[in-house]
Amino acid sequence: MDFPRALRDRRTRRRLSQLDLALRAGTTQRHVSFIESGRSVPGRRMVVRLAESLDLPLRERNDLLMAAGYAPVYEESSLDAPALAPVRAAIDHILRGHLPYPALVVDRAGDLIAANAAFDLITEGVAPELVGPGTNAYRLALHPDGLAPRIHNLAEWARHILVRLDHLEELRAELTTYVPELEPSAGLLGFAVPLRLRSSYGELCLMTTVTTFATAVDVTLAELKLEAFLPADRATAEALSAAAGTTDPTTGDQAPGNM
Numbered sequence: 429m430d431f432p433r434a435l436r437d438r439r440t441r442r443r444l445s446q447l448d449l450a451l452r453a454g455t456t457q458r459h460v461s462f463i464e465s466g467r468s469v470p471g472r473r474m475v476v477r478l479a480e481s482l483d484l485p486l487r488e489r490n491d492l493l494m495a496a497g498y499a500p501v502y503e504e505s506s507l508d509a510p511a512l513a514p515v516r517a518a519i520d521h522i523l524r525g526h527l528p529y530p531a532l533v534v535d536r537a538g539d540l541i542a543a544n545a546a547f548d549l550i551t552e553g554v555a556p557e558l559v560g561p562g563t564n565a566y567r568l569a570l571h572p573d574g575l576a577p578r579i580h581n582l583a584e585w586a587r588h589i590l591v592r593l594d595h596l597e598e599l600r601a602e603l604t605t606y607v608p609e610l611e612p613s614a615g616l617l618g619f620a621v622p623l624r625l626r627s628s629y630g631e632l633c634l635m636t637t638v639t640t641f642a643t644a645v646d647v648t649l650a651e652l653k654l655e656a657f658l659p660a661d662r663a664t665a666e667a668l669s670a671a672a673g674t675t676d677p678t679t680g681d682q683a684p685g686n687m
Contacts, residue, residue, distance in 0.1 A: 431475075431496040432466045438482050438492070439464075452481035472498045486650045487536075504647035507541065515641075515649055526656050528672030530634075536651035537596060538566040549627055549671045550575070550657070565655075566593065570603045580624035580631065582607070588621045622660050629667035633660040 439449050446464070447457040454477065462468035463478075470478070475496045479489040490500035505512055523531050523544040530550050532543035540563050551559050555573035568574040569589055579585050586607040593600040623634040634657040644650035659665035 430466075431470075431492070432464050434492055434495040435478060436464045438484060438488070442482060444482070449478065449481055453477045470496060472496075476501060486645070486647045490647065502645060502647050502650075505649070507648055512646070512649065515652075519652075519654070522654060528668045529657055529659065530668070531654060531656040532565060533652055533654050534565050535648075535653075538564050538593075538599070540565050540568075541652065546668060546672055549629065549632075549668065550625065552628060553578070564599070566596075566599060566603060570606045572606055575625065576606065578626040580626070581622070584621050585623055623657070627667070627671075629671050630663065632664045632667060634658065634664060635660045 439446070444452075445457075446460040450457045450460045453460075453474075455474070459468065460478075463470050463474075472493070475493055475498060476489070479492045484492065486502040487504075490502055490504075493500055507516065519533055519542055523533070523542060526546075527544055528546050530544065530546040532547055533541040535541055540561055542561070551568065554568065554575060555571075557563070558568045558571055558574045566589055570576050570586055576582060586603075590600055590603060590607070593603070623632070623636065625632045625634065637656050637658065639654040639656070641649050641652060659668060
C-alpha cells in the first residue's frame with residue numbers, strides 16, 4: 429500500500445477529519461490534504477508526527493514509515509535480549525506479586541510468555557499441548573480440549589475473546605469454529621463480563637484486567653499484555669487462597685489446610 433492511501437485509511441479508521449489530524453500533528457489541513465493526495469511528500473519527521481498523532485501502535489508506525497520510503501524507527505528486540513533483562517525481571521516480580529490470583533503475560537498474537545503458579549487452577553484438566561510457554565492463550569480459552577467445557581457463560585466469554593482478535597484473522601476464524609451458536613444469557617453482564625469457570629475448588633467468578641507498558645519504544649515490549657484475574661466475589665477469593673495455601677487477602681484468615 430502506498431503512503432497516501434495508508435495514511436488516509438488509518439485516519440478514517442480512527443474517524444478523524446484531515447483538520448483533526450492536522451491540529452494534532454501541528455500542521456495545516458491543506459498540508460495533510462496534499463500528503464493524502466500524493467501532491468506533497470512528507471519528511472521522515474512528519475511521518476513520525478502523523479503516526480504519533482494517530483496514536484498508532486509502534487508496529488503500525490514502522491509500517492507507515494516504510495510505506496513512505498523510510499527505515500523503521502522503533503526496534504523490535506527479542507525478549508531474551510540483554511537490554512530487556514529489566515523487563516523480564518519486572519514481569520516475574522509482577523506475576524509473583526499478584527498471587528494468590530492468576531496472572532499471565534502474552535505477546536501480540538496471544539502466545540504465552542509467562543504465568544504465575546495460580547494460573548494452574550485455571551488450566552487444570554486441559555490438554556497438555558494447549559498449556560505452557562509458546563502456546564496460545566486465546567486458543568486455550570475456547571478450544572474444546574481447553575477451558576471451554578468448564579466455562580458456564582461460554583457465549584459471553586467467547587464474544588469477549590473474539591472481539592479482541594481483529595488483528596489476528598486466521599486465529600479468529602479458527603476459534604469461531606469452536607464456539608457454539610449460543611445467545612448470551614440476559615441479565616448476566618452487569619458492569620463487566622466475568623469468567624465463570626468450574627474448578628476443583630468450586631465455581632470461580634473472575635474479572636480480568638489488562639496492563640501494558642504504556643511508555644515503551646520497543647515493538648516487542650509495547651505489544652506485551654499482562655492479564656490478571658481478580659475474584660468477583662468472596663467465594664472465589666477464598667477458593668483461590670485455598671488453592672494457593674495462603675491467607676485470604678480479603679480477611680487475613682489462613683486458608684484451610686495451612687493452619
